Every structure is written in structure tokens, then in C-alpha cells.
């Protein structure tokens with residue numbers, strides 16, 4: 529089992545991709561530390577940037593570990609059902625400050641009793657990734673609407689969107705649109721969302737286009 533999984537990961541190039549993703553912040557970290565050792569530099573600023581690189585690497589490692597836990601089945605995804613609205617409100621509350629900084633408005637709507645067949649923590653993971661993405665990529669002035677009805681969670685924003693030919697690739701591990709490359713992120717968020725939803729028997733779908741925003745629909749089978 530263990531060997532088969534390791535092989536499978538190698539085959540999909542996962543290991544190579546992770547190493548590659550770690551190399552960039554590591555190289556930046558090294559050069560920042562080298563600069564910090566020079567005389568007459570703003571050491572505090574360089575160290576603050578170095579800290580950011582370390583944080584980026586920790587995020588990547590956390591995501592990779594989480595994904596591999598999901599895949600090995602150690603994290604039980606679908607266990608009972610969770611009423612979605614309170615979780616969406618909690619997640620959006622937690623990200624309210626960074627949404628405000630990005631000038632992205634988050635709206636939440638739906639039936640108060642609507643449940644999704646996910647463990648609470650898994651629903652948090654899904655919602656957090658979708659909200660974080662709108663904050664990072666939708667652009668200033670955009671509105672993200674999270675809506676829930678029985679068996680369906682929808683996250684639609686009216687921001688920049690992505691090219692139509694990129695839509696099918698959004699859920700691939702490490703995929704990032706060209707425009708996103710300048711910002712922080714590793715391209716694992718939507719792969720995790722898909723993995724969680726599919727593990728619970730559901731499906732994900734993305735639609736939209738440049739300037740028309742992005743809509744991600746997670747739909748689950750009826751109980």
C-alpha cells in the first residue's frame with residue numbers, strides 16, 4: 529500500500545512539483561539572509577521579508593500534508609452533515625480584515641437549515657479556500673457571494689475571473705493562472721477543495737470568464 533502510494537505520487541510528479549515550489553522561497557530566503565549580513569542595510573525590513581518566505585513555505589508544507597492525509601483516508605471527510613450557514617459566517621468573519629484590505633465584499637445567503645454532507649472542519653477548509661481566493665484574485669471592488677442550499681455550496685464573485693481555457697485546469701495541483709503567479713500561493717487550494725468534495729461523493733465545477741468573475745459550484749448527492 530505504502531509503496532504503491534509513493535509510486536503513484538512520483539508518477540504524477542507531485543514530489544518534483546513540491547520541491548520546485550519550495551526552491552523559490554528558499555532561494556529568496558537565502559539571498560535575503562545574505563543581504564542582511566551586509567553593512568548599512570535595513571536589517572529589520574530584510575528580516576520581515578525573510579519571515580514571509582518562511583511563512584509561505586510553512587503554508588505549502590501544511591497544504592501538502594493535509595492533501596496526503598486526505599488521500600490516505602486518515603482524515604474522514606464525510607461524516608454526518610453540517611449546517612452550512614454558521615460555518616460560512618464564521619469563516620468569512622475570520623477573513624473579514626483581509627477582505628477589507630483587498631476591498632472585496634463577502635455576502636452570505638441561503639437557507640438557514642441547509643446542510644452539506646461534510647464534517648465541520650472539512651466545510652471550513654472548503655469555504656476558507658474559496659474565500660481566500662476571491663480575496664486574492666477577484667480584485668478591488670469585487671463581491672463574493674457564498675450561497676448554500678441543501679446539497680449545494682456555491683461561491684461566485686464578479687471579479688477578474690480567469691481565461692476560459694484555464695477553467696478546467698483550476699482544480700489541478702499547482703495550477704496557477706499567469707496573472708496569479710506574482711502573488712503568494714501554491715496552487716493547491718482548489719485541488720484540496722475538489723478532493724474534499726469528491727471524497728464526500730460530490731462534484732466541483734468552475735465557470736466564468738475574464739472580467740466576468742469566477743463561480744465555483746460544489747454539489748453533493750442527496751442523502
Ligand SMILES: Nc1ncnc2c1ncn2[C@@H]1O[C@H](COP(=O)(O)OP(=O)(O)OP(=O)(O)O)[C@@H](O)[C@H]1O
Nearest residue numbers: 661662665689704705708713714715716717718742
Ligand atoms: N476567485 C478567483 N478569481 C480569479 N482567479 C482565481 C480565483 N480563484 C482561483 N483563481 C485562480 O486559480 C488558481 C488556483 O487557485 P488555488 O486556490 O488552487 O491556488 P492558489 O490560490 O494559487 O494557491 P493556494 O490556494 O494553494 O494558496 C489561482 O492561482 C488563480 O489563478
Ligand SMILES: [Mg+2]
Nearest residue numbers: 657661717718
Ligand atoms: Mg487558493
